[in-house]
Every structure is written in structure tokens, then in C-alpha cells.
């Protein structure tokens with residue numbers, strides 16, 4: 340499991356750890372890891388041109404100490420000081436001792452970045468490596484103008500960019516980016532991931548992320564704010580039939596989807612459900628012929644959901660058009676229900692809130708925006724807050740789809756994030772496959788949080804396998820699910 344902790348939690352853990360260690364020890368651990376990661380990234384340190392962007396906090400201190408290590412290995416290191424009068428004194432002294440200099444000064448100590456704006460920009464543009472130590476977890480609000488200008492200049496440079504702890508300008512706790520931010524090739528983060536490193540849009544600014552162990556793990560609480568399942572975690576969740584299994588024990592998933600206008604949505608939801616581990620897939624709705632001709636193993640009912648027979652979880656909504664009564668009927672069932680697509684629009688909020696069995700809602704950003712009464716961009720810019728808010732309003736588990744998929748429970752607690760997907764998944768019908776898959780996992784007994792996050796994981800992986808660098812249709816994604824499943828279990 341990859342976990343991420345909020346700034347508040349990190350601060351508390353940091354205090355506890357610092358009290359046990361000699362002063363400065365944590366920063367030395369951080370700087371050592373940072374310098375090693377920089378060296379790995381650029382390959383050859385000796386003779387390389389390194390520019391440090393140094394804010395007045397400890398993030399800048401990390402950059403300076405790491406810069407000193409690189410200077411000792413023969414790099415030409417120049418520090419751009421955003422607030423020279425408040426720079427980390429020990430870090431600056433270490434850099435100067437190691438032969439580094441202050442950018443814009445030409446000679447060494449004493450001059451400020453403001454002494455030569457042109458020189459600073461030129462240094463950034465000519466650098467092999469830029470180390471962004473402007474601001475880390477101490478950042479608040481969007482970058483201030485001086486810092487924003489530097490971030491823009493970094494964007495124009497061909498240098499490799501390493502962010503210290505976080506790319507400056509992104510919100511550590513939420514993944515929101517307001518205004519300018521540094522775009523990094525690599526982010527070297529200390530002690531634990533921060534939620535922002537795993538959630539778009541900030542995740543995109545971070546590049547690849549390397550975690551440096553500074554000993555914080557021992558003092559962090561058991562429950563994180565955010566967690567990302569890995570192969571082993573998903574493998575543990577996936578239902579595997581035993582010797583005594585039969586199709587009912589494995590779970591029956593009911594799919595109430597499709598319409599005369601959109602029969603394909605029913606077929607795709609069934610295609611996902613058949614690969615989700617349930618023992619049987621039952622279909623109710625007007626697309627029975629289309630479903631059976633593609634998947635003869637489906638149990639098709641011409642009755643409504645209430646009379647369709649035994650079902651351990653329902654999926655309702657994909658391609659449902661305006662069939663509000665089926666959505667209402669499914670919501671009355673005392674089994675887990677997944678509500679997707681048109682179902683999200685048609686579901687009565689009070690009916691969802693009144694349910695006692697789990698409900699899993701699976702909106703994309705546009706659907707979530709409509710439910711929250713805000714613009715789509717607002718949801719895309721603040722995914723974590725949006726998923727949590729929706730979960731709380733509906734008293735349901737919410738899986739917010741997109742480049743990073745989030746799954747949040749109504750009661751709060753840890754939020755799961757999934758990043759196995761690929762932009763190739765942005766293709767019509769791939770969400771229908773996901774809802775069938777997640778519904779199937781619900782039917783086999785997983786909680787809404789586990790079913791949603793395991794389904795998102797498999798679906799993302801299947802998308803990668805199906806696309807493999809070329810466009811794939813939603814049905815290709817469904818067909819790649821068994822391969823994803825095997826990959827996870829291996």
C-alpha cells in the first residue's frame with residue numbers, strides 16, 4: 340500500500356521524531372537522499388551546472404545542503420535566494436564552503452538574487468539541473484509573484500527539474516494548483532507521500548516521485564489520509580472461488596442498464612461484470628437481446644429488478660436514459676447498489692441517503708459537478724474535496740473517475756486513489772465496463788471502498804494492456820480484464 344499523510348500529521352510526526360534526534364539530523368537525511376536522487380537523474384555530476392531555487396524555509400535548507408553535496412562532487416552550483424535575509428544559514432554556509440555560489444553575485448556570498456534578474460534567468464536557462472527548494476509543506480496559497488516568475492522561467496529551461504518534497508505551488512493536502520507551479524521531472528519527497536503528489540492536477544507537476552526514508556514511518560499514525568492500492572493489496576482483495584464455491588456463493592450481480600437508444604451500455608456493463616468475479620450476471624432492461632447475443636451466459640429477466648430473482652448487488656444507470664422508476668426500484672433493494680451515469684441524475688438523494696445497504700456512486704467530473712451544482716472545472720481542480728463532499732451529501736461511497744480516480748466513503752476516513760489508468764481509457768463506454776466490474780466485486784462481498792478501488796485498479800491496468808500505445812475500444816478494455824487480473828495475482 341502506498342500511503343500519504345496530510346501536512347498536519349507530518350508536522351506532528353516530525354516534532355516527535357526530532358525530539359529524539361540530534362538537531363539537524365532530519366534535514367541531513369533529507370539532503371543526502373535528495374542529492375543522491377539528483378545525481379541519479381543527471382548521471383554525471385562532475386562538471387554539471389546546477390541551479391538551486393531557495394526559499395526562506397527548510398525546503399530551501401534541504402536544497403542548499405543537497406547543493407553542497409553536489410558541489411563537493413564537482414558540480415558548479417549556484418543558489419538563487421528568494422529572501423536572502425532569511426535564508427537557511429547553515430545550508431548557505433555549507434554550500435559556500437563546498438564551493439557553491441549565489442546566483443547573480445559572480446563572486447560568492449553577500450549578493451542577492453535581485454542583484455541580477457537577467458543573470459538568474461540565464462543561469463536557469465543554461466542549467467543542466469534545477470533544484471526547486473522554493474517552498475514545500477510550508478506553502479500557503481498560490482505562489483507569490485517572485486516565485487511564480489521563477490517557476491515560469493524553469494518551464495522554459497531545458498534543464499532536468501527536481502522538486503524538493505513537493506513541486507512549489509501545488510497544495511500538499513489536496514492536489515490543487517492555483518496559478519503558477521514548478522513542473523518537475525522528479526519529486527524527491529521525505530518521510531511519506533503527501534496527498535497532493537498522488538492526485539491530479541498536482542500529480543502531473545510532480546513527475547516521477549521518489550520517497551526518501553527519514554525515519555518518519557515509525558511515528559506516523561496507522562491510518563493515512565490517502566492510500567493507493569498496489570498489486571499485492573488488490574490480489575488480497577480479489578475473490579477466488581474455493582472448492583466449495585457455487586455460483587450463488589460467488590455472488591450474483593444484477594445489471595439494470597441500457598435502453599432502446601443505448602443497448603450498448605448494457606452489453607458493456609455486462610462485459611465488465613462477467614470479468615469481476617461474481618458467479619452469475621443477471622440482466623434486466625430493454626437490451627436483453629443485445630446482451631444475450633453477445634454474452635449467452637447472462638441470465639436475462641423480463642421482470643423489473645424487484646422480481647428478477649436472487650441478486651447480491653445491483654448496478655443501475657449506464658445508458659438508462661430517463662428510466663427513473665427502475666433506478667428507484669433498485670435503490671429500494673436491501674443489497675449493495677452501484678449507481679452510474681444516467682442513474683446518478685435520476686437517483687433521488689433522499690432515497691440514496693435512506694438506504695442501509697452500501698451505495699457506490701461512480702460519477703465522472705461532469706456528473707459530479709452536476710450533482711454538486713458547480714462547474715466541471717471546479718471538480719477537476721479540487722478532486723479530493725469534491726469526492727468527499729459528494730459522499731457526505733449522499734451518505735454513499737463515491738468513486739470519482741478521471742486521470743486519478745478517488746474513492747471516498749461517506750463516513751470520512753481514508754480515501755483511496757488509483758493511478759493505474761491511462762488517458763486511452765477516455766473512450767465512450769469504458770465507464771460502463773468499470774461499473775459492471777465494480778458491481779461484480781460488490782456482489783462477491785467486497786465493501787464499497789474495496790470494490791470501487793480494486794475495480795478502478797484492474798480497469799486502469801486493463802486499459803493499459805488493451806491500448807498498449809494505440810487506441811482501444813471499451814470492449815477491448817473488458818477483454819483485457821482477465822489479463823489484468825492474472826497480472827495482479829502473479
Ligand SMILES: NC(=O)C1=CN([C@@H]2O[C@H](COP(=O)(O)OP(=O)(O)OC[C@H]3O[C@@H](n4cnc5c(N)ncnc54)[C@H](OP(=O)(O)O)[C@@H]3O)[C@@H](O)[C@H]2O)[C@@H](O)CC1
Pocket residue numbers: 349350353365366369394395396397398399401473474475476477478479480481482483486503504505529530553555
Ligand atoms: N517534515 C519533515 O519531517 C521534514 C521536512 N523537511 C523540509 O522542510 C520543509 C518544510 O519547511 P518549512 O516548514 O520551513 O516550510 P517551507 O516549505 O520551506 O515553506 C516556508 C517558506 O515558504 C514561504 N512561502 C509560503 N507560502 C508561499 C507561497 N505561496 N509562495 C512563495 N513562498 C511561500 C514562506 O514565506 P513566509 O510566509 O515566511 O514569508 C517560508 O519562507 C519540507 O517541505 C521539507 O522540504 C526536511 O528538511 C526534513 C524533514
Ligand SMILES: Nc1ncnc2c1ncn2[C@@H]1O[C@H](COP(=O)(O)OP(=O)(O)O)[C@@H](O)[C@H]1O
Pocket residue numbers: 680703740741742743744760761762763764765766767768769770771772773798
Ligand atoms: N485522462 C484519463 N486518464 C486515465 N483514465 C481516464 C482518463 N479519462 C478517463 N479515464 C477513465 O476512463 C473511464 C471513463 O468513464 P466515463 O467517463 O464514465 O465514460 P463513459 O461514460 O463513456 O463510459 C473512467 O474509468 C475514467 O477514470
Ligand SMILES: [K+]
Pocket residue numbers: 398471472473474475502503504505506507
Ligand atoms: K519545493
